[in-house]
């Protein structure tokens with residue numbers, strides 16, 4: 001790929017980011033794997049009769065169109081056999097567009113119980129099928145994919161399955177500091193905000209450096225995953241707003257440190273999907289079950305970007321403000337020395353009591 005600035009350093013990242021934009025628009029892309037499989041792919045949640053007919057026609061005869069669902073979603077639907085993740089449901093007369101959209105989006109499951117039986121293909125998934133679902137997750141869409149074997153990919157953006165599976169690591173490794181400004185905060189007057197971006201314009205993260213922490217000792221650090229509802233609106237469904245402001249106050253009182261503000265809304269599923277998870281929680285499911293019913297893992301975050309950001313700031317050892325052992329192990333696995341875990345809990349309210357209890361019971365939170 002050439003440009004006036006020379007060849008792009010990370011064309012694999014660029015291809016994945018472009019494919020993400022296409023899928024979010026309800027368009028199709030092609031995914032190819034090293035085994036020679038080439039798939040047409042589009043997001044199942046956008047299925048309408050017209051789009052489905054267009055997708056099947058574009059893929060051509062002998063394309064074996066199918067719906068891919070994660071094992072998490074398939075388990076909720078009691079689909080068998082689970083021969084690998086994802087599972088594939090051949091598009092037959094049972095699977096009209098409305099059924100496909102409801103299989104993708106469980107928020108109406110209770111109002112509109114799905115009537116099977118749905119057939120499942122008895123074969124292990126292809127690498128391209130696995131990558132197709134991962135690409136939808138990167139697009140912050142529901143992880144349900146309409147795919148068909150592609151004879152002709154003309155006019156479609158093509159992306160390698162390997163580039164999709166390697167995306168999280170590559171994007172983390174590519175992060176660079178692109179901006180740095182002094183921003184006095186109400187609770188920490190000496191503060192800077194430092195912005196990180198991969199050179200291809202992928203997902204940006206921020207660091208808030210409070211005071212002037214030395215690099216000679218482990219730094220007091222907090223990894224905070226973005227939460228629009230808690231951080232900005234003061235939602236009482238979670239503890240994020242209090243944890244955010246509490247971390248700034250604690251770090252300032254300790255004389256300095258760093259808060260990483262990570263673009264991982266909804267534990268990595270995105271804001272729209274988090275709102276769907278909230279609907280499921282209002283139907284009686286807990287925060288972990290809600291993610292699983294949507295087809296996601298309970299926590300989709302990776303902490304490699306945080307580790308790279310700390311390194312770029314010159315910190316390789318931290319005292320980590322968290323109750324979540326996965327954050328500790330995630331940083332350690334990415335080469336950061338976590339010398340201490342500093343508890344970071346706040347009193348519960350009527351609305352988040354069950355959420356906090358679930359994190360303790362199911363996600364190993366040390367509260």
Ligand SMILES: Nc1nc2c(ncn2[C@@H]2O[C@H](COP(=O)(O)OP(=O)(O)OP(=O)(O)O)[C@@H](O)[C@H]2O)c(=O)[nH]1
Nearest residue numbers: 224225226227238264265266267277287322323324
């Ligand atoms: N999917 C989902 N995400 C949620 C829910 N409630 C809060 N979140 C997200 O959870 C993330 C906040 O988690 P954190 O406080 O960083 O981390 P933690 O795993 O609780 O660990 P701590 O460091 O102990 O706070 C934010 O991205 C929120 O948007 C929920 O019910 N469902």
Ligand SMILES: [Zn+2]
Nearest residue numbers: 227230238240
């Ligand atoms: Zn929150």
